[in-house]
Amino acid sequence: MEYELIDFKVRGDERGSLVALEGSSEIPFEIKRVYYIYGTKREVIRGRHSHRKLQQVIFCPQGSCDFILDDGKERQTIHLNRPNCGLYIKSNIWREFTNFSEDCVVMVLASEHYDEADYIRDYDEFKKEVK
Ligand code: TYD
DSSP states (O other): OOOEEEEOOEEEETTEEEEOOOBTTTBSSOOOEEEEEESOOTTOOEEEEEESSOOEEEEEEESOEEEEEEOSSOEEEEEEOOTTEEEEEOSSOEEEEEOOOTTOEEEEEESSOOOGGGEEOOHHHHHHHHO
């Protein structure tokens, strides 16, 4: 399974913690889009798609959730629960996210603007494309 966990540098002092993320530096691509998800019930399953081209770094600045990754051969669950740990995934990985804590905020940094044509939302079609 191709993915990477990136440990962000934390600049902490008695005032608290600060994490700074720059495109093409801490984040391995130029950031073209940021979106975030919150107020999601624990048992909800989001995602359920893959991308043809998009790269993303995903993290929980608050709370926790599970990321299920599937490359067509195997499935792996990654529990995101640290505000300074990012999950870097490239294209052609089916992803689902669930098990949201009540306070969970999922932040996504994306390499491209939103483009519905980049999505594969049908699992059988995804399996065909990654073969
Ligand atoms: P959706 O793809 O269902 O979100 P998720 O995969 O996280 O469950 O997106 C929900 C709606 O938001 C859908 O109508 C598409 C829209 N959307 C945008 O307009 N811009 C974006 O950057 C994203 C991620 C979604």
